[in-house]
Amino acid sequence: MTEIGASRAESSVLATPRSALRRPLSTAGSALGASLLYGAAAEEKVVLELGTSTIRAGFSGDPQPLCTHDVSGDFASTGAMGWRRGTQHGLSTVTLDDATLDALVLEQVRDVYRRHLLVDAKARKVALCESVRLPDRVRRAVARVLLGNLRVPQVTFYPAEVAALMTCGRTSGLVVDCGHQGAAVVPVYDGRALHAYAERLRVGGQMLAAHVRGLCVQHARFRAFGGGDSRPAEPEMITDSLLEHMVRRLQCAAPLATAPDEFAKLARDGLSLGAVSDELAACFASHTVGASAHIRMVVDSPQHGRGELLVPRWVLQRATELLLQGDAANDHEGLLSAIVRCLARAPVDTRRELIAQILVVGGVASVPGFRFRLAQELQSRLAGEERWRALAASVALAEEPGPWNQSPYLDPEARPESRDKSANGSVFAAADRCWVGVSLAVAAKIGGVDMRRDDFDGHSLPRLD
Numbered sequence: 001m002t003e004i005g006a007s008r009a010e011s012s013v014l015a016t017p018r019s020a021l022r023r024p025l026s027t028a029g030s031a032l033g034a035s036l037l038y039g040a041a042a043e044e045k046v047v048l049e050l051g052t053s054t055i056r057a058g059f060s061g062d063p064q065p066l067c068t069h070d071v072s073g074d075f076a077s078t079g080a081m082g083w084r085r086g087t088q089h090g091l092s093t094v095t096l097d098d099a100t101l102d103a104l105v106l107e108q109v110r111d112v113y114r115r116h117l118l119v120d121a122k123a124r125k126v127a128l129c130e131s132v133r134l135p136d137r138v139r140r141a142v143a144r145v146l147l148g149n150l151r152v153p154q155v156t157f158y159p160a161e162v163a164a165l166m167t168c169g170r171t172s173g174l175v176v177d178c179g180h181q182g183a184a185v186v187p188v189y190d191g192r193a194l195h196a197y198a199e200r201l202r203v204g205g206q207m208l209a210a211h212v213r214g215l216c217v218q219h220a221r222f223r224a225f226g227g228g229d230s231r232p233a234e235p236e237m238i239t240d241s242l243l244e245h246m247v248r249r250l251q252c253a254a255p256l257a258t259a260p261d262e263f264a265k266l267a268r269d270g271l272s273l274g275a276v277s278d279e280l281a282a283c284f285a286s287h288t289v290g291a292s293a294h295i296r297m298v299v300d301s302p303q304h305g306r307g308e309l310l311v312p313r314w315v316l317q318r319a320t321e322l323l324l325q326g327d328a329a330n331d332h333e334g335l336l337s338a339i340v341r342c343l344a345r346a347p348v349d350t351r352r353e354l355i356a357q358i359l360v361v362g363g364v365a366s367v368p369g370f371r372f373r374l375a376q377e378l379q380s381r382l383a384g385e386e387r388w389r390a391l392a393a394s395v396a397l398a399e400e401p402g403p404w405n406q407s408p409y410l411d412p413e414a415r416p417e418s419r420d421k422s423a424n425g426s427v428f429a430a431a432d433r434c435w436v437g438v439s440l441a442v443a444a445k446i447g448g449v450d451m452r453r454d455d456f457d458g459h460s461l462p463r464l465d
Contacts, residue, residue, distance in 0.1 A: 049129035049435040052181040056435045060442035067116040071108045106145045121150035129438040131160040147456045156448040159193045161186040163437025168398045173357030178364040180205040185342045197345040199338040214274020215315045224307035253369040254289040254317040267325040284314040357398040365430035
């Protein structure tokens with residue numbers, strides 16, 4: 001290479017943003033493509049989505065977040081939150097005062113900028129994805145950290161529910177956001193989130209993990225290597241790492257071929273957090289999908305040594321029923337009841353369009369078969385009530401190219417090649433849909449609600465209604 005060519009190559013590399021050097025080649029050219037499409041005025045922004053336990057961060061125009069940062073784990077040993085090292089907290093923890101919450105958000109967001117984004121916070125505007133599940137005190141803390149501590153020039157707020165529907169090419173629908181510490185059902189009509197009719201619930205991924213742990217203690221068996229009879233599993237055997245492995249890699253929501261009325265009665269009387277009745281357990285076991293009735297895993301017991309843990313397969317296939325049906329004993333409402341009540345509160349002329357475009361987002365939506373199980377149970381519940389019977393046939397998932405009941409999860413004999421291929425909304429991960437929607441909105445120059453550094457007083461926030 002000549003000296004002139006080497007100098008040109010060096011100058012082009014130095015002119016490339018550090019964020020593009022960190023990203024894969026398939027996504028690093030998104031900013032260049034936006035500049036060619038919209039001209040030199042196109043601006044790459046930092047896109048942040050703050051959930052109850054994670055922070056997703058990246059740059060506008062990218063098809064996926066650059067990083068997913070966990071904020072519910074151990075705090076760093078240095079910084080303002082070093083004295084809380086080893087404790088577990090999320091952004092929506094009610095026991096944190098405002099000063100502690102600001103310190104937590106500052107440490108986590110600053111860590112995202114330093115380790116992943118690699119840009120100066122004062123040089124880039126921020127597009128913030130806001131979920132209805134996030135409390136107002138957390139929103140104020142995030143705004144104080146970004147505009148006050150990090151000196152971000154401008155923050156643009158986008159409603160997460162509207163942005164999630166954009167990934168499917170929709171402007172109306174019913175968004176079911178099921179996160180780690182809670183869930184929400186939000187109707188969106190004509191590009192506007194109807195927060196007045198939204199429903200908030202306490203069920204989520206944290207409750208699902210606690211339910212799986214309780215069912216394993218109740219129904220799993222342990223057998224030590226070297227022979228001997230099996231014995232009931234002990235709570236110490238279900239470690240956090242083993243529980244995370246089961247929830248993230250082994251769990252699914254299999255279809256349930258039983259009468260809706262009969263199952264609803266069994267679930268109402270025998271389903272509670274961490275336990276099921278013997279009658280309901282027998283019903284679950286009779287509808288197990290899989291070659292074997294148990295899943296075997298190697299665990300260590302403090303009293304009995306190393307052995308294998310025999311977990312009934314139905315435990316991991318039916319744990320999500322708690323999120324769908326709820327827990328009446330502990331006053332935890334399920335997603336199905338919340339959706340029906342949200343429809344009852346919504347305007348009459350919007351109900352059919354809302355129910356025909358259901359979008360399930362959040363971490364729990366990544367469980368295989370959960371979205372189709374939700375549609376199956378919702379259609380059965382609507383068909384069983386005289387008031388909603390006319391809407392039962394309209395139940396559909398917004399991101400599916402064809403009817404939800406033609407999915408291989410529910411009908412193994414369905415031919416995928418016969419389905420409509422016009423939609424492509426299922427290419428994005430369910431947990432990343434809100435972030436991806438904001439990334440698309442910024443790249444397409446779809447405006448949100450802007451707040452500049454000089455206009456923020458530390459408390460007042462713009463309304464997204």
